[in-house]
Amino acid sequence: MIILAIETSCDDTCVAVVKMPGFDILSNIVSSQVEIHKKWGGVYPALAKREHQKNLPVILEKVLKKAKKPKIDLIAVTVGPGLEPCLWTGVNFAKKLAKKWNLPIVSVNHIKAHIFVNEFNKKPLIKKDFPVVCLIVSGGHTQLFLMEDFGKYKILGETRDDAAGECLDKTARILGLGYPGGPAIAAAAAKLPTTNYKLQTKLPRPMIRQKNYDFSFSGLKTAVLYTWEKISRKDLPRDERQRILREMAKEIQQSIIDVLIKKTIKAAKDYRAKTILVGGGVAANKQLRKQLTKICKSKLKNCKIFIPPKELCTDNAVMTALAGYFRWKQGKTEKHQKIQADANLKIC
Numbered sequence: 155m156i157i158l159a160i161e162t163s164c165d166d167t168c169v170a171v172v173k174m175p176g177f178d179i180l181s182n183i184v185s186s187q188v189e190i191h192k193k194w195g196g197v198y199p200a201l202a203k204r205e206h207q208k209n210l211p212v213i214l215e216k217v218l219k220k221a222k223k224p225k226i227d228l229i230a231v232t233v234g235p236g237l238e239p240c241l242w243t244g245v246n247f248a249k250k251l252a253k254k255w256n257l258p259i260v261s262v263n264h265i266k267a268h269i270f271v272n273e274f275n276k277k278p279l280i281k282k283d284f285p286v287v288c289l290i291v292s293g294g295h296t297q298l299f300l301m302e303d304f305g306k307y308k309i310l311g312e313t314r315d316d317a318a319g320e321c322l323d324k325t326a327r328i329l330g331l332g333y334p335g336g337p338a339i340a341a342a343a344a345k346l347p348t349t350n351y352k353l354q355t356k357l358p359r360p361m362i363r364q365k366n367y368d369f370s371f372s373g374l375k376t377a378v379l380y381t382w383e384k385i386s387r388k389d390l391p392r393d394e395r396q397r398i399l400r401e402m403a404k405e406i407q408q409s410i411i412d413v414l415i416k417k418t419i420k421a422a423k424d425y426r427a428k429t430i431l432v433g434g435g436v437a438a439n440k441q442l443r444k445q446l447t448k449i450c451k452s453k454l455k456n457c458k459i460f461i462p463p464k465e466l467c468t469d470n471a472v473m474t475a476l477a478g479y480f481r482w483k484q485g486k487t488e489k490h491q492k493i494q495a496d497a498n499l500k501i502c
Contacts, residue, residue: 155227155482156180158217158251159475160210162244163236163264164294165190165197167209170471171221174479177274180221182472185209188334195327203239210247226257228487230478233261234499236294241495249490258487262477265290265297265501268433270480271473272460279304279429283458287427289418291442292434293319293334296414298367298421299501301431305484307502310421311367318410319436321371325378325406329399340439342403355381355401359412367417374409378402411442415449422454430459438467 155175161168170182187205191197218224231248234241245261252259269288273279279286286301287310296313316324319336326335331342360373385398422430430450436442443461450459466472481487 156224157228157475158226159230159471160244160248161232161471161474162206162240163232165202166469168471169213169217172475181217192333199237199239206243229259232264234496238497245495260478260481262474267473267477270477271462271466272431283429286429287422288431290434291318291436296369313369315372324375339403343407346400357405357409432461435468438464
């Protein structure tokens with residue numbers, strides 16, 4: 155089966171052609187809008203919608219050409235959660251194609267797609283890998299799920315305010331590091347010495363000691379704001395100011411990583427998970443990947459951990475194709491006219 159997948163939940167216009175089973179990516183294009191949204195310090199929905207409308211026909215043509223114009227059997231499209239104007243652009247485009255080409259179409263939950271993209275590992279999930287704890291961490295979502303079986307989800311915890319990626323964007327803006335915040339903060343943090351260096355700047359780890367699985371990052375953002383305002387009022391040499399900025403970047407990154415790891419490991423222990431799956435744009439962070447993998451191996455002896463390749467952590471249509479394939483296998487194709495975008499779509 156050859157699947158054409160479309161993903162426009164936020165600011166990336168994504169189209170892919172994937173052959174299943176076999177996880178063969180015939181073509182995959184992601185058109186980023188970062189440069190367009192930089193001056194806003196975040197995604198401006200009306201602009202993102204306009205760019206999707208402009209990009210989709212062009213990218214579709216390129217994707218099909220790269221895949222050598224295959225015979226498409228199924229169309230999969232992200233319907234939510236996400237930014238409603240962006241979602242509708244992808245949904246309407248996919249519906250028109252399905253009607254024009256007389257093809258079946260399936261709707262895909264964006265969060266489930268981030269989970270299913272882990273099936274690209276060499277050993278896809280089988281019964282003995284359950285229960286599974288899933289950490290989804292991105293610009294719009296920070297959630298922990300328990301997956302007791304294929305398609306059976308239970309929300310364990312989620313952010314009460316800012317998502318981790320949103321916090322990175324906002325704190326990067328405070329520090330003047332630019333957008334998107336995650337890569338900017340990681341780059342600044344990486345400029346500090348890596349050996350025998352003690353940070354003088356300390357920031358909170360919100361909710362890290364609470365016994366639940368929820369997250370909160372607005373307090374970290376506020377702490378960064380007050381700390382940086384205090385530093386900005388001082389007449390410091392340029393080198394000293396740069397050092398402090400890099401320290402703060404490192405502390406912001408590490409604070410978020412510490413909380414994510416603590417909650418994920420706790421959930422895995424409490425529910426005796428056999429597997430941990432990680433997804434979302436923040437999962438591309440090098441330090442999160444490294445530290446979570448190391449701690450999982452040391453503290454959870456019989457638990458496997460899977461994190462997708464970096465290029466499949468951020469939004470892409472390959473993950474939409476995968477999730478769409480599993481919905482098709484369950485017989486969940488839909489009538490074109492019934493497919494609707496839902497900005498607040500839940501996983502269960």
